[in-house]
Each structure stands twice: as C-alpha cells, then as structure tokens.
Amino acid sequence: xxxxxxxxxxxxxxxxxxxxxxxxxxxxxxxxxxxxxxxxxxxxxxxxxxxxxxxxxxxxxxxxxxxxxxxxxxxxxxxxxxxxxxxxxxxxxxxxxxxxxxxxxxxxxxxxxxxxxxxxxxxxxxxxxxxxxxxxxxxxxxxxxxxxxxxxxxxxxxxxxxxxxxxxxxxxxxxxxxxxxxxxxxxxxxxxxxxxxxxxxxxxxxxxxxxxxxxxxxxxxxxxxxxxxxxxxxxxxxxxxxxxxxxxxxxxxxxxxxxxxxxxxxxxxxxxxxxxxxxxxxxxxxxxxxxxxxxxxxxxxxxxxxxxxxxxxxxxxxxxxxxxxxxxxxxxxxxxxxxxxxxxxxxxxxxxxxxxxxxxxxxxxxxxxxxxxxxxxxxxxxxxxxxxxxxxxxxxxxxxxxxxxxxxxxxxxxxxxxxxxxxxxxxxxxxxxxxxxxxxxxxxxxxxxxxxxxxxxxxxxxxxx
Numbered sequence: 001x002x003x004x005x006x007x008x009x010x011x012x013x014x015x016x017x018x019x020x021x022x023x024x025x026x027x028x029x030x031x032x033x034x035x036x037x038x039x040x041x042x043x044x045x046x047x048x049x050x051x052x053x054x055x056x057x058x059x060x061x062x063x064x065x066x067x068x069x070x071x072x073x074x075x076x077x078x079x080x081x082x083x084x085x086x087x088x089x090x091x092x093x094x095x096x097x098x099x100x101x102x103x104x105x106x107x108x109x110x111x112x113x114x115x116x117x118x119x120x121x122x123x124x125x126x127x128x129x130x131x132x133x134x135x136x137x138x139x140x141x142x143x144x145x146x147x148x149x150x151x152x153x154x155x156x157x158x159x160x161x162x163x164x165x166x167x168x169x170x171x172x173x174x175x176x177x178x179x180x181x182x183x184x185x186x187x188x189x190x191x192x193x194x195x196x197x198x199x200x201x202x203x204x205x206x207x208x209x210x211x212x213x214x215x216x217x218x219x220x221x222x223x224x225x226x227x228x229x230x231x232x233x234x235x236x237x238x239x240x241x242x243x244x245x246x247x248x249x250x251x252x253x254x255x256x257x258x259x260x261x262x263x264x265x266x267x268x269x270x271x272x273x274x275x276x277x278x279x280x281x282x283x284x285x286x287x288x289x290x291x292x293x294x295x296x297x298x299x300x301x302x303x304x305x306x307x308x309x310x311x312x313x314x315x316x317x318x319x320x321x322x323x324x325x326x327x328x329x330x331x332x333x334x335x336x337x338x339x340x341x342x343x344x345x346x347x348x349x350x351x352x353x354x355x356x357x358x359x360x361x362x363x364x365x366x367x368x369x370x371x372x373x374x375x376x377x378x379x380x381x382x383x384x385x386x387x388x389x390x391x392x393x394x395x396x397x398x399x400x401x402x403x404x405x406x407x408x409x410x411x412x413x414x415x416x417x418x419x420x421x422x423x424x425x426x427x428x429x430x431x432x433x434x435x436x437x438x439x440x441x442x443x444x445x446x447x448x449x450x451x452x453x454x455x456x457x458x459x460x461x462x463x464x465x
Contacts, residue, residue, distance in 0.1 A: 138341025
C-alpha cells in the first residue's frame, strides 16, 4: 500500500467485482465440523456452520473472495448457519445475522466488505485471509529468501549448492538476499536451509510499493523555503537520513542542505519533468526545519534511494538503506514508506539502530484502519499519522501503534512550480525535520527531543465513534 495519498479513485465499478465472482469456486473449512463453500460463479454460497467464531468465518470469506474485509473492533458473534446455493447478499445476511455489513466495489483493487454493529466508518480491523497469502499480510516477493548466517559462515558456497544467486547483502548483519529460478527451487532451499547448522534464520522478503508522485500544482503557489546553512557545532551536524525514492535538485538554492545521495537499488532513470516522492519528502523535512530553527540550521539531509528504477522496493532493501544511512552519519532516520509485511530482518535493524540512540520516524499508512503497518508498527519506531486542522485525517491509519500526529499536507517546489504531497508520508517527514531542528537548536539529546515531540505532537488514537 503506498504511503502518500495523492490521488484517490472518484468512481466505483462492478466490473472487477463481477470478474472476481466469475472465477471463484473455493471450498473452505472453517474448522473440522464446519464448511463454507463460496461458488459465486454459480450464484451459490453454501454453508454448514454449527458454532463458528466470527473472525475465522470472515477469514474464510476473505480467502474465498479476495475481498478486503474490515471488522469493527470488539464486535463478536457466534455464527450458526446452514444453507445451500444462496446469492452473495443473502449468504452474508445469514452468516452475519444482526450485524450490519456493506460491500463496496473498487475500480482498481479488490472489493471491500465492512462488518459493523454501530457504523461503517468504525470497521477498521483488517481481517486476513485464512490461507495467509500475500496481498493483505504483506506481498511476498516470489522466488526469494532472506538468509542470515551464523558468525564465520560463508554465503557463496551455500548459494552455489542451492543453485541461488546472491542479489543483496547487509554488511554487519550476515544477512543475504537469495534469488531462485522458480517456486519449487525456493521451497526446496527453504527446507535445506532450515536444517543447515550454519544458518541462523530463513524468512520471506516483502514488497513495498513505490509511493505515488506528487499532486498537481495548487492554486496560489506557496512561500519559498528560507534556510541558511550554518557551521555545525563540535558534535558534528545533525544528519537526517531520508530513506525513500530517488532525489532531484531542489528549488531556492537548497541543494547545499543535501549530502551526496546513496543508491541501494541502481540507477533510478528519472523523468526530469516529474518530481519524485523522495524530492517532496526532502523539501518537507526542510520546510519543517525552517519552522523549528527560525531559518538558521546546520542540519543536512542524506538521501538514500531504495527504489532505483523499480516499481517497488523490499523490506530487505529498506533495512539495507537504514544501515547505509547510519553508516553515512545519520542521527535521525525518516521512513515515509511501508507495507503490511512484518520482516524480522528489518525489525532487527530497527532495534540495532535505535539502541544507538538514533530515532526513527515512519509513516503510519494511508488506509483508515487499525492494522499494523511496518516499519511504523515496530515498538522502537515513532509512528506518525496525519492530523489536519486538529483532527485525524480521514485517510490516515489509526492503529494503536500510532503515537504522533503531524500535518498531512506538504507544499514543495520543483522546476520552479509548486506541488503538494498528501498523506502520512508528509507527516513523518515533517516530524523528522522538527526533531532534527530541535536537537540542532537546543543542543539537547534524544531523550529531551522525544519529550518535546511527545508533548507537542503526541496523540492517542482511538477508533472513530
């Protein structure tokens, strides 16, 4: 799921829903004695459920239909239903009983089913499919594994025996990204690696979508950023590592605030006429710095591109990007990206970095749900959601892991024109700039900065009533 929310579909269509319905024919088992068969291509849903829990039943529905299913937190029901060949609407009514539901088709993705007792807007808990496949719990990158070795073990010989290519390394973590020819080879390697005494762990690699481009220039323009770079104090400059897409030249002579970019994923092959997400986040950090420092600061940005020319990055490359930023001197990390893929390697890197007293800010996600969004959902990360005009933005994640709120709209300049970015991406970048600015002007440490941030931007997120 992209973090920036710059364009949302204006119309819904039943075409995709009809296509999905035409090809589904999946018999499911909710538990040993219960069955649910979803045969929408024959206009028939059948069930024989004696005493089923609501969440497992909804998990089976999500698996069969590939809908994104949302439940109002705290809502429970014992499902008891027996019927054959019922249309979808009647089947949902029989399964859900007195509960309310709304089935909403989407033009560019799976339909959404909201199940609630009070109001549709309160259905924020994402229900994962029973099979746990990619798409809701994080998109697994096919034919890849992340392998961590024990000290002294060598990856090249192991990869040769497995018939794998080593396509990524994280120095200092003994973590490697392996790529295989097909699914069969991947699964065979997983089995062999799990019994290899030199292997510490084996896990999937998850995809993180590229955030959308910036929005069209708004009317009225904006005030230019006015910053003056001053020499750093004896402790060295505060460097903000912005791990994102590629970066481009900035307006208003702001390039002096940008350090030499680091590329993790190759040549980005940029369109010179279109601003990147990374460019918008860099300027958001600088605009926040202007507010925090009254325009005079020694803070600089270290751009780290983890996307290159690719449509998506991976949790492995994001972890590698964080390591590169820290090795480049970053004292604050901004991650205006994320997904629902929970990666142990990424979490380990986050833990190691924060133990070094380097704060990490991350976007909470742009779907108004309570579902964890990583890396923001890791407890060591300062998860930032979007707050506009004192209220939680309607698109912003409201999960319990969220602790900070900041403006969700940012204006920036590219090629002399004004643009805007909207979403929790901008909120995270704003907060990273504010934190760095506070550390620069107050000469206080991270504990003092965190106290300041929590006092001024802390929020307690609860589901809408």
